[in-house]
Amino acid sequence: MSDAEAALGAELGAVRPDLALPYAAALPGARAAVLARLWRGLTHEPLPWVARRERAGGDGVTLLLADGRRLHGPEVDPYATDAPVEQVWLDGRPYDRPARLMSALAVPHSAAFAAELDHSAASLALSRAGQPAGAGSVVAAPERSWEWEQSVVDGHPFHPNCRSRPGFSAADQLAYGPEHRQVVPLGLAPVDEALVVGEWPERFQDGGRVLVPVHPWQAAHVLKCPPGEVIDAHPLMSLRTLALADGGAHVKTALSARLTSSVRDISGYSIETSAIVSDFMAEVASRTDGLLHVTRTLGAVTAGSPDLAAVLRESPERYADTATGERVVPVAALAATGLPGSPSWLADFSRLALTVCLRLLDLGVALEAHGQNLLVVLSPAGAPVRLVYRDLADIRVSPARLARHGVAAPAMTGRIITDDETTLRRKLFGALITGTLGATAGSTPVLREALAAAVRDVPPTADLATLTEGPVPTKALTLMRLSPERPGDLWAELPTPLR
Template sequence: MDRLLLGPHAPEPHASDPHAGPAEEAALGALLRCWLREVGGPRGHVRAVGPHLTLRVAGTPVRVRARGGIALRFDGPPEHLVTGEGAEGRWRPLNLPALVALLERELDGGNEEFAAQVRAGREAIAAILAARERSVPPADPWLASEQALVAGHPFHPAPKAHGGDGWLDYAPETHARFAPRLLGVRADLVAQEGDTAALDAFGGAPAGYLPLPAHPWQLDLLAADLRGPLADGRLVDLGPGPRAVVPTSSVRTVYDPGTGMCLKFSLNVRITNCVRKNAWYELSGAVELTRRLSPVFDRLARRFPGTRWLPEPGYRSAALGTRLLEGLGVIVRTGPWGVCGPGTTPVLAAALAAGADGVPRAVLARRAADPVAWWEAYVERVAYPVLDAFFRHGVVLEAHVQNVLVGFDAAGWPVEAVFRDLEGTKLVAGRHDLTGLPGEVAAPLSYDAAGGWNRVAYCLFVNHLAEVAATVAGTVDDVLRALWAAARATLSRYVEDHAAGPAEPLTRLLAGAPLPAKANLGVRWARAADRTAGYVPVPNPLAQPGPRVIGGQTGVETLTEVCGERG
């Protein structure tokens, strides 16, 4: 008899569901990666034994084959050692309910909210896979890459879990398209700043009103709050908009083919760690940052040709109390086709990290033919402007894989990097004059220098470069080592040629200091806000080859040898 107590969690996936297996594999892999990074490694519970990582979760032996360095790509199913009557110490496949139960024991208690989110993530992946079989991907190669992220964040315990109902109709992974609902806002109640011409292009409104596109899912979520304003004429419902928009990877941001612009809607829904509404101070903050960053990106583009960004020049909402001001707020964002050069195709970095789906064939062919040269060009295009923004300009770019588009030429070479989403962009405190801004707007725009560097290092190296490198290398450990050696050389050139003043945090990384990785499991387990998420140290693949002590923690030392050296 299996001695694991599974508890009252999700049943096994139905064998009749053809998507249950892939969904289970994706959800199990994400949760196990989180455990390895945030709990097992720091506690010293992970060792390399032959081709496997072996670990103990709540005292139970678990093993899995891993490659990809700190990206932790698994080859084959994880297994646990089953003991007890008649079991004879046999290794058997580990399933998601069993892993959740073990984690609860390891972390000293049950957490039904956490378990429910993990189950919901698995069910969402199965639903996405089924829907994709009935859908047609977009012809636009950039949008195809935006809609390719079936499994989601590889280091989140429930990457595809959504709050609310009806999400499948609006999910980018299902190749959804939908018409926004058009509201009219009485002119004296319009709240807006900046350039909002893209919103006016969605259609006219009656005299005395301005048009406001709205996400249909959000209108369902806010139905009770909208009854009064719709009944007394402060708002009018003008019906579906004149054309369909296409959701991008963040779910709530859509592309409007009619104007070539993007619209960032509010959604009162938790996706990964955050409820995805546009806070009132973020509405004003987007316009303020667009104004401040324009000269910064001009200078970055001169220094590093091929650097692009997507400004957020305006927003519009309705001044009907904080809940509706935030809930109906729409931020206008420039579309990538408007900033990329002729002959350049933008591709979401997250699709490049995830595999081949949504990636143009020319890119796949060039990457396979000359992976190290392709990678050197990639690192230079992406990393140089991010580092220079921080060291020279005091700007923190959140360059994780969902916030960066990489522009490729017809031969598949990376020639541009496009940075987006000003919600995560911050200014280093003390290096920018924020006087004159309301305190509630100014405070969220800043990080202190140490917090800003942690965010840069995590997003750029751990979330982005490590994941793309693992995909480029595939199953070949020697290629992965060559990629990181090339990255180290490329970044060393940046320090020599471009760094403005001391670049001490980067030189420490090049010397082998550990990298900070965001603790997504920890923040979800604690039911805490995303802004409270901490970091855990992970092995640094930029370090020179050879075992080394990192951080004085046995678990981290072990993972350095396992994931940093063996690949």
């Protein structure tokens, strides 16, 4: 075992000795899953130290590095989600562990990234070991949307840091990771001075003070304070957002830990603009003939720090008629339903997603419609009937496009507002094609069949050529982790699956 694997295993032996053997057994598969994500990034992203890539039919792909070394491995389908990579070869030497490969590459910032990869593989093994019948299993048929979210075991389908949770012990992961299905006690921190936007419920007030919901990890490791009064909540896919156990709103908490790529605090900008963006998006969604709903922001609060803030928003279940048997399922959890195995279902879902998202983009709103933010409402028979979108903090809004349709832009400035065509298309297609449709299809051939059936019925727009002609933008997730000096998103280009 590596240092990270051994350390997590030792902690596990102390808190859950019954999982020690399943954890050790899960390590090889977890390493191969993380190596597959890393190898996808190495073969498809614009890394400055890769001079050339050579593909030799069925013999895989060779990366010629700027320093003369050769890195060889299997050919990688950029839209594949279930193709583990057992090993790759650097100058003829095999590597089956992603962290050791990254250390051997010895490129700028590789040491820090190697540590993250090591932790990602160890944490993924722990996530898989904690399942009652193997990775991806569901304890019982889910009834609530938060139960569907907890069926996602492996995390991000393409990010090498799919399960990297630095700073989380084995006990922390078992207590707070949604895949372990525990109830999390959120603290309620009283603050005397706070910026409150929207309606803040009385249950989160104490006289003249505001009670800010605080994640217990944040209370212990960042705020260094006891949680105080607590309320129970179910952790959702993002880990920092939870569904209140009494069936009320979802609460997004600040969590100042690096998960996959980002530190999960809540900026003052997000709090200040939350009501404006929520009201604007509710009006825009009303123009989709009932095909899209957004979970409105009910209230937001900050105590003057991104480390102590929270957002309350509607539950997606509000937009499904559960009494008739409708279900609302996050896209990332669709595999647990078994529905994507049907080509006709996947074509119907692709048609719905493309129709809604392209209509909004033409109107002037680019959604970040990846598998975590986008949910689909299923009929009692399992047909995709409409979409629900949540977490409005990272959409992009074009005043120029809105003006062409006679729609007033929201009264705000900042990073959400842009008329740059490249930025708008990257925001949508970088999430929708790879993170939603590609991850649901699981391979280029399956995705091609679904998209070919869907695009025939999608109203043509100027943006559609990004999909039909390509290239398709996608986040360069590996490059981003190797470029800490370059804040913000970095991008790669993939061939369109339609060609």
